Amino acid sequence: MRKTFRIFGMTAVLLGAVGNGRAQDNPQAWHGDVAFGLSLAKGNSDTFLMNASAVAHREWPENELKLGADGNYGLNNFGRSNETQSANNVHGFIDYKRLFMERFYADLRVDGFHDDVAEVRYRVIVGSAAGYYFIKSDSSRLSGEVGPSFIEERLNGLNDHGYMTLLGTERVDDSF
Numbered sequence: 001m002r003k004t005f006r007i008f009g010m011t012a013v014l015l016g017a018v019g020n021g022r023a024q025d026n027p028q029a030w031h032g033d034v035a036f037g038l039s040l041a042k043g044n045s046d047t048f049l050m051n052a053s054a055v056a057h058r059e060w061p062e063n064e065l066k067l068g069a070d071g072n073y074g075l076n077n078f079g080r081s082n083e084t085q086s087a088n089n090v091h092g093f094i095d096y097k098r099l100f101m102e103r104f105y106a107d108l109r110v111d112g113f114h115d116d117v118a119e120v121r122y123r124v125i126v127g128s129a130a131g132y133y134f135i136k137s138d139s140s141r142l143s144g145e146v147g148p149s150f151i152e153e154r155l156n157g158l159n160d161h162g163y164m165t166l167l168g169t170e171r172v173d174d175s176f
Helices: 002-018
Strands: 031-041 047-059 063-076 084-099 104-115 120-136 141-155 161-173
Touching: 047 084, 120 161
Parallel strands: none
Antiparallel strands: 031 047, 047 063, 063 084, 084 104, 104 120, 120 141, 141 161
């Protein structure tokens, strides 16, 4: 459990240092958000839940780059002899967009995921897509993407397996 606390703490500090707040006077500066949550409930079922997330993004005239990481750690019957893990997962991503016009772009995204409770040892998704911003303003964005992806994963301690899939996404972002 100490190792998990250290990983969450270091991730939040490092990604928080990359970009915290808004740089209104420099549109090409890094922007970012860091969040940390802690919940402890006592009663019939003592529960503990900790979560953290960090996102940093930067825009150039024809490129956009977004980096992020998040995770959760939780226990039921916290501090008791029959303590069970209710959450233990980590996710990270890199998302790069190349704009061809103001609203039309190509996207390359890599996601990594690990979940002890669901017994997902790892899942890596690499995908490319063509996308379009339906709404693109200074305060919010709505986009849609479609394209092929490749998923490589190991579940339940079994052998690795990979497969192709078609990815279709809709994204709403109001963190600008």
